[in-house]
Amino acid sequence: MFGKDDLVDNLSRDLDRARARRDALASEATTLTAQIAEIEARLSEEKNRRERDRVLAEIEAIKTRIMQAAGAFAPVVDGLSKAIAQASAVVPEARELKSFLVSVATEIDTVLDPLLRELDQRADAVRTGHAVLDLPSSASEAPIEPPKEAGDRLLRFPAWLSRDKETEKREAAESPRSTAA
Template sequence: MFGKDDLVDNLSRDLDRARGRRDALASEATTLTAQIAEIEARLSEEKKRRERERVLSEIEMIKTRVKQAAGAFAPVVDGLSSAIESAAAVVPEARELNSFLVSVATEIDSVLDPLLRELDQRADAVRSGQAALDLPSSAVEAPPVELPKDTNERLLRFPAWLSRDKEPDKKETAESPRSTAA
């Protein structure tokens, strides 16, 4: 009879120890799960903070480029305006170009301050966490604008997309669409 009772007692103790280890492991698993969740939250917050800093830095670089470009544009416009006034003595139609140039400069001036204010507002929204952190990477890839070294010798050349010569090309392609039927 003693052999059977000893076996039951040993099995009961083994069972109690196994349950104790299981409970200890479950408690450790719960603790580790909580620690993992806390570390994940801190990691997520740090990633968001760094992304906000990146976006803010890019917005500041965009503002700097806009200001540099505006600073480079003003002397070019002034130089062109003076040159056009001189040319207007010989070619009266040059005054039209001068008035166009003045209207372009005025338009740029009128939208520049609101643009810079809007960039500041976007930066404030990013700082407060109210704005999405989507900023195309191509927005800051362009090199900074350099001021012209000698405005007297430099010619202002409009980009191809601004040229008036492109308009007839567009009309020709619109008037003669290609037909795929034979």
């Protein structure tokens, strides 16, 4: 009978140890679950911060490209206006091109400032966390540089703007191309 009591006592102690170990493991599992949730929250916050930073950098890059392009456009418009003014002494119809050019430049000036303000507002919304825009990365695009000198870049107008179709056909017929290499 003494052996049977020892067996019951041993099994009771083993059961108590197993329960204690189970409770300890359950406590550790709860602690680990809380740590995992905290790390996941920090990871998500860091990803969001990096995405906001990326979007803000993209918006700033867009603004910079717009301002560079506008800066490059202004001297071109000025040069074209002067050249067209000289051409209008010979070809009075050139005044129409000059007025068209001035209207295009005016329209661009009219919409450029509101566009830049809207980009600033979107950037502010991203900074405050009210919006996250999905912008593609444009790191590969080179900045726009204005021409160094007036003769550095030759502007070519489309055929419909430079001359009429019949004149083009006549010139093609008058100067046949050689096929000899």
